[in-house]
Amino acid sequence: MSTSALIALAAIALVGVISAIIGSLGVRVARSTSDFLVASRTVGPLANASAISGEYLSAATLLGVAGLILREGADALWYAIAFTAGYLALLLFVAAPLRRSGAYTVPDFAEVRLGSSRLRRVCTLFVLLIGWLYLLPQLQGAGLTLTILTGLPGWIGVAGAGIVVVLTVIGGGMRSITFVQAFQYWLKLTSVAVPALIIGGLFLSDARTFDRPSAPQFPVDTSVRIRTDVVLQVGGPVTFNATGEVDGHEVEGQVHWEPGEHVIRAGSSLRFASGTEVPTPVGSPITDQEWLNPMSGSAPNQLLEIYSILIAGFLGTMGLPHVLVRFYTNPDGEAARRTTVLVIAMIGGLYLLVTQLGALSRLYTPQLLVTGQTDAAVLMMPTAALGAGWFGWMISGLVAAGVAAAFLATSSGLVVSLAGVLFTDVLTGRLRDFRFAAVLSSILPIVLALTVTRLDFALTVPLVFAVAASTFCPLLVLGIWWRGLTPAGAIAGVLVGGGLSAAAVAVSLFASVRPGLLGVLLLRPAAVTVPAAFLTMIVVSLLTRSGVPADVDRTLLRLHAPERLGLTASRFDARDDR
Amino acid sequence: MNRQHRVTVTSPQTRIAMAGRRGLPPGPVPRLAPEELAHARRIRRVQLRWAAMGLLGVLTLLAGLPLLLDLAPGLWQIRLAGVPVAWLAVAVLPYPVLAGLAFWQLRRAERAEDASSPGNEAER
Numbered sequence: 001m002s003t004s005a006l007i008a009l010a011a012i013a014l015v016g017v018i019s020a021i022i023g024s025l026g027v028r029v030a031r032s033t034s035d036f037l038v039a040s041r042t043v044g045p046l047a048n049a050s051a052i053s054g055e056y057l058s059a060a061t062l063l064g065v066a067g068l069i070l071r072e073g074a075d076a077l078w079y080a081i082a083f084t085a086g087y088l089a090l091l092l093f094v095a096a097p098l099r100r101s102g103a104y105t106v107p108d109f110a111e112v113r114l115g116s117s118r119l120r121r122v123c124t125l126f127v128l129l130i131g132w133l134y135l136l137p138q139l140q141g142a143g144l145t146l147t148i149l150t151g152l153p154g155w156i157g158v159a160g161a162g163i164v165v166v167l168t169v170i171g172g173g174m175r176s177i178t179f180v181q182a183f184q185y186w187l188k189l190t191s192v193a194v195p196a197l198i199i200g201g202l203f204l205s206d207a208r209t210f211d212r213p214s215a216p217q218f219p220v221d222t223s224v225r226i227r228t229d230v231v232l233q234v235g236g237p238v239t240f241n242a243t244g245e246v247d248g249h250e251v252e253g254q255v256h257w258e259p260g261e262h263v264i265r266a267g268s269s270l271r272f273a274s275g276t277e278v279p280t281p282v283g284s285p286i287t288d289q290e291w292l293n294p295m296s297g298s299a300p301n302q303l304l305e306i307y308s309i310l311i312a313g314f315l316g317t318m319g320l321p322h323v324l325v326r327f328y329t330n331p332d333g334e335a336a337r338r339t340t341v342l343v344i345a346m347i348g349g350l351y352l353l354v355t356q357l358g359a360l361s362r363l364y365t366p367q368l369l370v371t372g373q374t375d376a377a378v379l380m381m382p383t384a385a386l387g388a389g390w391f392g393w394m395i396s397g398l399v400a401a402g403v404a405a406a407f408l409a410t411s412s413g414l415v416v417s418l419a420g421v422l423f424t425d426v427l428t429g430r431l432r433d434f435r436f437a438a439v440l441s442s443i444l445p446i447v448l449a450l451t452v453t454r455l456d457f458a459l460t461v462p463l464v465f466a467v468a469a470s471t472f473c474p475l476l477v478l479g480i481w482w483r484g485l486t487p488a489g490a491i492a493g494v495l496v497g498g499g500l501s502a503a504a505v506a507v508s509l510f511a512s513v514r515p516g517l518l519g520v521l522l523l524r525p526a527a528v529t530v531p532a533a534f535l536t537m538i539v540v541s542l543l544t545r546s547g548v549p550a551d552v553d554r555t556l557l558r559l560h561a562p563e564r565l566g567l568t569a570s571r572f573d574a575r576d577d578r
Numbered sequence: 579m580n581r582q583h584r585v586t587v588t589s590p591q592t593r594i595a596m597a598g599r600r601g602l603p604p605g606p607v608p609r610l611a612p613e614e615l616a617h618a619r620r621i622r623r624v625q626l627r628w629a630a631m632g633l634l635g636v637l638t639l640l641a642g643l644p645l646l647l648d649l650a651p652g653l654w655q656i657r658l659a660g661v662p663v664a665w666l667a668v669a670v671l672p673y674p675v676l677a678g679l680a681f682w683q684l685r686r687a688e689r690a691e692d693a694s695s696p697g698n699e700a701e702r
Binding site: 074077078081082084085087088089091092093096292293294295302303306307310314334337338340341344345348349351352355359481556557560561562 | 679
């Protein structure tokens, strides 16, 4: 194994060990079930905001956004905006009232607000679906990271990440998770900021620029192995050496491409001389100038696609189970609100750096455009830009540590919240069962991650947000602000939104989607499914007006009144023995 | 070691949720003086109003930005220190705007809760 691989492996292992140490220090204070589930609700805004950001900035979004910027350019920036804006929606409509509802999970909230056990079961189902869907890319991303950095087979990364996550959760529950995740946020920030600053400085002292009407060029002689079939496009004539099947012919030697689309089969090897123009995946911008321009795409449905991405991110964040659960660890609604504001600043800052890295990767790792593995951009940047020496390897190790932290943080957060739901709704409530629930909630995604072929983060992550936005967003927003919501309306809305978006997920994951209006809506269903869910919820609620809970006014009052009025469930804390 | 009295340990949230699910009364009904009740109602109305204003602000940003870039492709020609303004508008501008909106909303929401509190400080 090479030195760089050993450094990366050591860095990843170090993150695991430090997380375990912080986690085990937390165990000493974790005694009651309340500690396990909600850290006894004593976490201050800054610590909790760090934890939320640490947990939310998954490796899938980190690597995925940078990779997408490498390929799509300015059009990929909408994802990062949407993922950040999601917390503004949370702040505006959900954070404080949800904290004051005293509920722990979305099913709990549904129960508190509408008192329907059937709605509770439907919600439980969708929490599990969303959580499992989101765990899948996280675990597979751990495999990708390990393969890129060390050359080890991906399944080791998947299995290793799965085991560490389960051990962390079982070891300390939410309290230790809080500090582990807060640590992981700051580690992530460092691991992105340092290379962004160094490589950014390199770029500024460099004569190169993005602002050119031609495709990017290979900075050095580059060999590329194609692992999956790709269709590439070139804007001008390109000559390179190839071994394998190109455009339907077996070739060995020099290949000359005229402008247009070209097919390369998996298993081919290509060698490009320094200065050759880089072929880009079909459908993405060819020249750097198109790439730099936010509205360069000629696709007629581009505006619809962008709005759909923005809706999914803006409204989907509040529906992610691991995000919601964190707000219960705040002592009160006011702290929940302050936490959210800090989170927006923290996430926005990190995405600014990720954007910079993604843009620079167009200069330093353009070969990823040919292989299609754009998700690896951040991982390969340090050695590509700084050279294969100790300096490059150390920065690469730092990035590896940050990405490993990202996987661990998001996955453990997801497992905690899924285990919480299994624990309160499916299993009976004893402490031992929570540990059992943690194991139970991670087995299925680990098995899936080992068996299903990995898809681009750019495909999977927005779909999860779309499902969350079409189910829990209408339930939370209407539940918190509209007294007319009925159990029947809520169930119908969640089923319509969830059913439609889940169908779109299934089609786009397992079938090939044609471009066009329908294709855009299948890949980015939020623009249709979210309004459909809201509408269904409102119409069915109006039709079943007698179903409005009798104590609705008191419940709503409790959600919105500040704690000092004494309406909130924190009254119950007086009986909490600690 | 001294033997401790055994108690059921559940989080308050779980207790509430379970109490509700088992059909038991969901805890003590809080009693509020009429003026406190009016105060709580007023807070909810004010919060909803500010939230709607905040939503309007963020919608202007999120819906307006793509539309603006779509309708005014000429924006791409304008440079600021060598960087196209269109790129800056998508890559940098939204984050400070979102953070600013969030901070403004926080101030509004907290002020709404603090304003004209009917002397309940003893409760804290």
